[in-house]
Amino acid sequence: MLNKFIFNSSITRAIANCAYNFNKAQLASSPEINDVDSGIQFKKLKLNDRDLSETILTIKSKKRKQRDQKIIIEGNVLIKEALKAHLKPDKFIFSDIRKLNDFYKDIAKIVGNNVVKSIENLKVPQTDLTFYSALTTCPGLIAIFDKPQLIPKKSNALPITVISDGCKEPNNIGAIIRVCNSLPVSELLLPKGNVDIWDTKSIRGSSGSVFHLPTQTQLSWEEMDQKIGSDDLVLIADNNLSRYKSENVLDYDKIPDELITNKGQFCVIVGGESQGISKEALSFAKTRDWKVVNIPIESTANSLNISNALAIILFELRRKFNLLL
Template identity: 30%
Template sequence: MLFIKKSTNMANLLKNRVVQQLQHVRCLPRWQQRTTRVTAAEDYAKSTDSITLSEPVSEDKDFNQNTEQSLQKTSAKGEKSTQEPLSTISHLKGIQKKSVEGLSVSFDKDGNVVYTKMGNNDIRISRLMALAKSSNMKEKKKLMLLEGKILIREALQSGCNLQYLLFSRLKEVECLKNFLPCKDVQIYKLPYKEIQSWSDLTMCPGIMGIFQIPDTESYKPIDPLPITVICDNVREPSNLGSILRICSGVGCENLILTKGCVNAWNTKVLRTGSGAHFKLHIVNKTNWSDIIAALPDNYSLFIADNNVERLSGGTDKSIPVLPYYSVNFKMSKHIVLILGGETHGISPESYALAEEKKGIRLNIPLHNDLDSLNTSIALGIIIFEVKRQLSNLHTDNLHYDIRDICTNNL
């Protein structure tokens, strides 16, 4: 009996140890996986043999270059295959994938999309996504990640440089065929669950695009309104994305972000902005000395500030507070509007500039003891009033009477 009891205890102990090890392995992050074989870059370039999808990635100091090289796949057998025209790159209706210095074509001679079929947990995709989603690497490599065909199409129409396109269903790519570049883009087909694991959305759209961040400072808007919006310490991504969208809808000339603001190319900011990034002149992470030097001459300064008793030391008397609808914005040659974040509010540098330029603090009257509104909502209320005045959209000039409309609809 004693022997049987000891055997049972040993079996239970072994079982628990195995379960612990399995849980440990299951929880290992994908980017901690190790390759089983390392191939030098010069050896890889000389190689003419076909590379299977399980081929490990070569490791080198220039990670981006090796990632592009390791994701190439060429096969001489592709010229004879006609059964699976869109299964992998090497089986594309009698055409072998062409590449020049690691950059590939997007379509074959029949106009079909050329792509590589990848499996689950591929370490190359893990490294690529880690590169695109990491904030530090994003600043170094200047990459942005977009999800959904609508946002990807907006970026392509704006001339952004697409480097990688990941999708799970071919119909998602078919909607973008007219906008995709003919070459210099890597296209990969992944299982839906693999893309879903990397998605930041509750409902994964099944398609992602990795672009180079465009140079928004050189963008010149078409026929903009003389309005410059300065975001002062706006650190909430959804707020900044909404601000970008509103400024694009109004037609602002400039949008300036101080150093305290969230990164404009954050995935959540990009998603909330809905393509506004590509239609605005954005100056990012700027010091106040550079902001003051970049502002045009003869501008009028306004601060969206609902906290009437915010200032101390008598400076509140030198910066008047007025309701936003009582200001005649048409008298200004150029309007500079400063917005503060909800957490830190307006910075002392903004108040100092407003006091120096004899600016005005704009107030939105509220009821029910509310202190303030969301930053983006406050901007929408004020800036559309500015647009109404600058565009001469007065109620006296309306072409329709509401009473006549109601009578005609009865």
């Protein structure tokens, strides 16, 4: 039975791969239509077009997303932000040619006509567009982009690296990215166990900040150990103070000046929504100079949202940097 299951699974995977490659070829061979009024060339797809459905589902698949290096971005605002960040567009999926034409006129001023002409346009029924959308209300335009390979560090970045330890919610990781980009920090590191930062909801939660912030994902803690200097000060954001000795705990607004002036680089670790700081993260911190940063809150409040807590700590650090450095 086991051999039969493995055999059947192998056949299923092979058929799925063949179907995907065939569907991509079919999609590419669809006839081009030239809209007379706008001059936009596009391919008109039928309701429930199987080829496009396979393409969308393939990109949304976690394993395929890592291999094919494609991401999905929804809505004019985020697509425009991706273009400003020089992400490479592949396909635009739309239902209203007039709205697409208006959008193209807008973005041509930003990226130029050559980029606009390089995009493959696919016209689908509105019901399909709504089905493909990951959002409650379909924004009217879905784009497929190449995933950015390297986002450069900003020249004004603070000497802070943030580690997200086990964030499971796309909206929360998006908010963390947005906070990190707003300072900005040098980099955001995400060990294994975090939600995908290129998930559609993560991108939306970041308000496009993910296009501008240097990030590294799917790291092991051994790799993390190589990326954070042995002399860096590690600050753990955690309100579960019972885990720590009192001498290792500081209130966020009482970080001693000498810690700021004596340390060249800083690392801030923020835990997940429900589990908090993992054993692996704590073990990592204890190999360096480390402190737990506490944010006093009203006793009737259970805790702060992780992105809010991170924002309080990071902006307090920036205030001290501006005063002391």
